[in-house]
Amino acid sequence: MTKRRLNKIRDADATKRKFLDAISMILIEQGFSAIRTNNIARLLGKDKNLIRYHFGSLNGLLKTYIQDKDYWRPFFERFRFSDNPDAKEIEELFIGLMQENFKVFSANEEMQKIIHWQISESSALMKSISDEREAEGDKLLKMAVPYFRESGVNFKAIIALLLGGSYYMVLQHKAINGVVCGIDLNSEKDKTDVLVAIGKIIEWAWQYAEENVNDKLQSTEKMNYEFEHLEELSEILLKDQGDNTTLNELEKELKRLERILLKQLLELSNETQISNFLQINLYRMGEICDNHFNPTSEGNLVAQSILNLMDHLTSQVEPLLPATLSLPKLFCKQQSLAYNEKWQFLKSWLQKIGIDEQLLLITGIPFNQFTFDGKMRWHNYKYLKKYEKIFEEIGEELPKDNYELMHLLIGLGFNHVRFENYCTKIFSAKIEGLSGLEAKSLLKIERTKLFQVNLYTKMVFDQDRKPVDEALAKWIDATIKGLSEKPHDIQLNPLKLKTRLTAMQLALFEKTLYTHGFYDEPNLDVFSEKIACNFSTKGQDVLSAPSVKSKMYTKDISAIKPLEPMVAAVLEDLRNFLI
Secondary structure, three states: OOHHHHHHHHHHHHHHHHHHHHHHHHHHHHOHHHOOHHHHHHHHOOOOHHHHHHHOOHHHHHHHHHHHHOOHHHHHHHOOOOOOOOHHHHHHHHHHHHHHHHHHHHHOHHHHHHHHHHHHOOOHHHHHHHHHHHHHHHHHHHHHHHHHOOOOOOHHHHHHHHHHHHHHHHHHHHHHOOOEOOEOOOOHHHHHHHHHHHHHHHHHHHHHHHHHHHHHHHHHHHHHHHOHHHHHHHHHHHHOOOOHHHHHHHHHHHHHHHHHHHHHHHHOOOHHHHHHHHHHHHHHHHHHHHHOOOOOOOOOHHHHHHHHHHHHHHOOOHHHOOOOOEOOHHHHHHHHHHHHHHHHHHHHHHHHOOOOHHHHHHHOHHHHOOOOOOOOEHHHHHHHHHHHHHHHHHHHHOOOOHHHHHHHHHHOOOOOHHHHHHHHHHHHHHHOOOOHHHHHHHHHHHHHHHOOOOOOOOOOOOOOOOOHHHHHHHHHHHHHHHHHHOOHHHHOOOOOEEOOOOHHHHHHHHHHHHHOOOOOOOOHHHHHHHHHHHEEEOOEOOOOHHHHHHHOOOOOHHHHOOHHHHHHHHHHHHHHHOO
């Protein structure tokens, strides 16, 4: 590399650094709202086009500046786990990471300005940089999540509070020199107290998670012992259901278990412990109950006795039952019979008012899915109870048509995929045949209505899917965007010419005429717009200007060849006029 070339590179690097330094100066002295191309160029006494030359755009300059100042990048390089980290290593890394964040953020005025900017206005650039940080942070958080899975505590929420709290304390201190809850960051002692608190909060979270996991293991071991005799009696009765002696002994054992379980339940001190206790014990009893369930039997004596115990155990703590708890098949059979009767009555009423058959089938899904054939869970039953109760409470005020019923189901959180598809078909039918402007206006009204429906419950039918109003709003937004991208202005021209040429042939032919002076248009962009507006081609009623312009330079022989005899015939006619 020549000396001149080296000097040129150094000059370019120096110029870039000057622009980055100018951003720093403007940000600190005037704030992010003053970062404008003209302000930067004026401060440096340089041509503003140099920003485009060196960084591509003002956004490119800002991104380079933020990446240069963002201390999270080196943090993520510095705070790394070993190949196989244990719980203690993960805990200590997060303590170090969050304490270091507080210390560095307190001292870094430029980073304070950047974070203030990030939370003060909507910016695609700031969002992309924030998303990059989040992606790197998530790699660390994923290592901690398994240790909190059974604890009832979300470790990500703890870190989010520590991060947000650190930012807020520092930003308020810098803005008004204020204190937060008596903590004054002018005091070195208070700063140290904050660092200690960060460490303790993370330490306590890990201790709590560990204790809850240990409690669950101990509870499981203890109940394994308590259920031993019940399982022995169950095995005997599976072989001989008519063994009355064993049946009597089973009843006594169930009463003993009821006393023990209720006593243990009363000794539990928090909701997480109660939920874990119920999950462990009801799962065991449910398995034994299902082993004795016979779908063709009316009695199911053993299964019913165990089901009675489960009912006594849960009656006082129903709100704390785990949503994923599997329901005994006998319970499902009993409830499905009761709810099927209720559904038949409701179905008959909806048929009388003329509800669409497809929507009727969809409305019955929560009722029909509740059978002992499938794996039903507590959430399914809880949702069905609420679902049926709302229909019952509405009474004679039931929806009068498909549209009203559709909005009632939205208010019930019914996010089944078939219902979502039904709704989108209704919306599509409403906008069919409308102009783009009319369709967008109607869809916006429908979107507003989604969030104005009467919400009867916070529950959703399917916990693994988005709420139905969010899913439908997303579909409407995407449809509106699609309508916006259509060249709707072209459709407004009823006098456009129909040609037998393909779009490629038309573009090539018109470009040839343009080149030879047939048209007096200022440039090809305007010319392409007018072609798109005034022509429809073979198999394509609507053209777009960018597409037309791109086809003007085709070298495709198969497109060019058919034009030659047509142009030759036109030329022959013209020559005949001259004879």
